[in-house]
Amino acid sequence: MRKLMTVFAVLVILSVSGTGHPVETKLPVPKSGAAPAAPAADVFLRFSKHEGISRIVFETADESFIKNTTVTSERNQIKVLFPSNLNLKAQGNPDMETSLKGNLYTITVNSPFRIKVLKLSSPPRLSVDIMAAAKDEGRKPAAVEATGPAITPNIRVVLDPGHGGYEVGIVSGDLREKDLTFSLARSVEAALLKKNKTVFLTRKADQFLSITDRAIFANQKAPDVFISLHLSMTDNFVIYISAAEPASPDAAGELYGLMSRQRRYADKSKALAEGLGNVLKEELKRDIILRKMDLPLLASVGAASVMVELPVTVASDQSVKTKITESLLKGIASYAGQ
């Protein structure tokens, strides 16, 4: 019996020592002693030139990568310092000398210049505009004008002709909302193209396009201005902006949802609406109603966005249509500060 108890006690002690004590496991140590290098970020590089402005755009999926990139300029060089190494995928050829060493991208410009730097989102990108400096600026070092999102001289505009396809919209006699908004959008597009502006239409024919598809298209084009065109049942122009309040700094997480993209552009949308409203009022001598509403399309677009409703009573008049086109152009130009 005593023997049996001794065996039992030994077994209990063994089992306790096996489970109760922490097991020490040695983690493998990297041979070099350093942390493994982070994978290089894919950065797309685009060059373009419009009206004497050379634009270089670096685009990547990581917003913090763009945020932590710095741009400096000295003498005849512009230096773009990225936070880590990158895989640069260039589209097009620049008309100036460029080089990439590690995480430093250098642009050499042979004539006096000044630059404008923009950090934009949706998609995250860094835009460097290089302009010829005025003669008296020639010997001064080039200055970085701004680092926050601002409106560039060559703004990108997305026009959204409301309704389409089986979704006819308002019908008044022979007039159908889907036709009228499309015709007006084409007319504004043509006028903007004449001024060498970049402009996109959400639909290019009489086709149905869902609200979600319109928002996705607009965000893909990364516009500075988004205008959705519709008709109003009243005798007044109605300009809608999203009811989204400007984003607070601690609400960064909310901004990733499609429906809350507008929050960081709320102030810009208001400025655009007021600019358009003033011009329309002056040109067409009609009352303008500015209204905030939770319209899902406006809430989903990451740009200064408005929906303009034209009075159904005047929208079919060709001379009024021409005035509306001109007013929209002036409103966009006034917003862009041109």
Next chain:
Amino acid sequence: MPANRKRILWVLVFALLFLGGIAGGFFYFSRNFGFKQAAETVPQEARQAEDASFVRVYYPSEGRLVMEERRVKRQVAITAIAEEIVNEFLKGPSTMAKSAVPPGTKLLAVYYGSDGILYLDLSDEFRRNFQGDALNEFLLLKGLYDSIISNVTGVDDVKVIIEGKEIESIGGHFLALYPLKNMLAEVK
């Protein structure tokens, strides 16, 4: 006493007891379970008043919602009350010449989800015959939502489906893919 007569006597006693039991049961149940009401003559108007209730229905009208009180059949179940209200809503307002409610719309079914959402299945006319701008669409949906929420307790939100299917939008300005509450914040 002969055995036959004694047997007949017992049968009679049992038969009397049986009939007495039936008669007693009839009087007991008729007194306690409402046979009395059926026997009473209730005036028809009073009976109708007891069966009816008033609901507040909100109709879109000239850029705002106007409320009308409508008399509907008294109902107990949530879906039955909602059915009465939506049918009144679809009839349109009595005071306006032209209704902003899409003509020809029929209520196909009402479902009440365990999530507190009331699903209104409407006919395709609700989408097809809608004529209006963003504010008109807003007021149409808000009128429908307010009419339900202000009359039916236990409903947290309302969702519109068309012909049994989810659709993206009624009039091309608002999403109908989601319940209405969050989308119908006040216009500023």
